Amino acid sequence: MVGSVQIENDFIIGGGANARVTPNFRLKEFYRSNRRVRVHRELAAALQILRENLAASIKIDPRRPATVEKPADDGLYVVIGADDPEHLHQAAIKLLRQGYFSRCEPLDDQLYVEMPDPAKLPQISPKTAFDCGMKVTAAFETSGDPYQQVTGNFDKAGLSFGPIQCNLKTGTLQELFRYFRGEDESRLQRCFADPQDYLAFWKVLDGSRSKAVAWADDLSLGSGKHGFAQPWKGYLQAVGREPVFRQVMLRYAYDKYGKLLMSALAFLHGVSQVKIRNLRCLAALYDMGVQQGSLKKAYTAIKRRVAREQPEDEFALTRIAVEERAKKASPRWRADCLSRRLCILERQPVSVTLNGQRARRSNRSSYLLRDSGVKGLDRYLAG
Structure with missing residues (x-):
């Protein structure tokens, strides 16, 4: 991750809007409506690997999901979408089996993904x-x-x-x-x-x-x-x-x-x-x-x-x-x-x-x- 990204206790919390968090994701893609950001670096890494495996763009929805029961703590989950939701789901399930995600749930044409406990990564x-x-x-x-x-x-x-x-x-x-x-x-x-x-x-x-x-x-x-x-x-x-x-x-x-x-x-x-x-x-x-x-x-x-x-x-x-x-x-x-x-x-x-x-x-x-x-x-x- 580039140096212009601010990291605190392994959470990405700020930096330049166009700073690259990973090769395919810029910081502004994780912005919420108030332009604040909080995402664990391991979750950002998992999204990059998912993007590479999918070989297609992934869109991040910064809103908190209203229909997910007991979502993870702030910064440990994200809602994402792609042009082919089914392909996205299948690719995410593979990473779930490999321990990059601990939870993966479809939300209409989007997907809720959650990372494992950072203190107990598989x-x-x-x-x-x-x-x-x-x-x-x-x-x-x-x-x-x-x-x-x-x-x-x-x-x-x-x-x-x-x-x-x-x-x-x-x-x-x-x-x-x-x-x-x-x-x-x-x-x-x-x-x-x-x-x-x-x-x-x-x-x-x-x-x-x-x-x-x-x-x-x-x-x-x-x-x-x-x-x-x-x-x-x-x-x-x-x-x-x-x-x-x-x-x-x-x-x-x-x-x-x-x-x-x-x-x-x-x-x-x-x-x-x-x-x-x-x-x-x-x-x-x-x-x-x-x-x-x-x-x-x-x-x-x-x-x-x-x-x-x-x-x-x-x-x-x-x-x-x-x-x-x-x-x-x-x-x-x-x-x-x-x-x-x-x-x-x-x-x-x-x-x-x-x-x-x-x-x-x-x-x-x-x-x-x-x-x-x-x-x-x-x-x-x-x-």
Whole structure:
């Protein structure tokens, strides 16, 4: 959520009329007749997810429902409408089953939805948590649909693609496409309009990394080389639109970074009795793994701080871990690393200055970071 929105005890209570509460909702859409607003951030997040699942606009009715028996406390419910009320109801019921709503009742052509008790939000599944974490990290790296992101050689990585920006320099893009080919090569080949281009692309992937980066550099566009030439960009975006390959990307992200998360949790469990189960803490550690790799470089510093400070909750423990790991990054990127992690933990932009560098990272997908625990995490990570 943007910084111009005023939040008090997790309730959105004010800000600029056009400030974005979530990517698709502005503050003024929650205004009552007196232009006052009070809505819990978790309810606003659930509405955004509903909007995305519905793939259609949702209209908010700020009036208190007269026909609903025992409505929730102020700010914990909302009345909504859409062009297709039945489709809206069906989409809301799915979120009800997932714990985003605790009540969902039709009101003629509108819908009354209510969120769970903020102090007792239901736990979410590890799969949902991992998907949320990946989307939040992708939002730092890309814009738009993360699965269709194609980035040129602005960072000397050659060509980067997808929600975790697999690239030619590290070999992760080559590895990802081998996963795709193993899953369904005929479907992969259909994403390339010209069969000869498909063969040429594999020649690049199967060659040396340095030659692959040079190939991508020649095709990178713009003064900063962020863009990438057609038809290659279109081919990759076609791959990103395929549901089967989206699932492969999720599995690949888990194989690549889920193990780093598991390693980080095991280490932190060894130095503290505090268990880390909150989605925000897990997402911060996942983001650290994607950007910086493992915690190993900071093991000694983390042990010392934990022994000295004796953190009493998972947020304090996670903060120690990400702060000390950020300090081990290249001096140029330390502030950026820490600002990203704190943005996830706090669900809002956090300014950080380290080694003379200042960073204030924001994340358009922070609404996904529910203040919920994750159930069955150990079994999920163990495979």
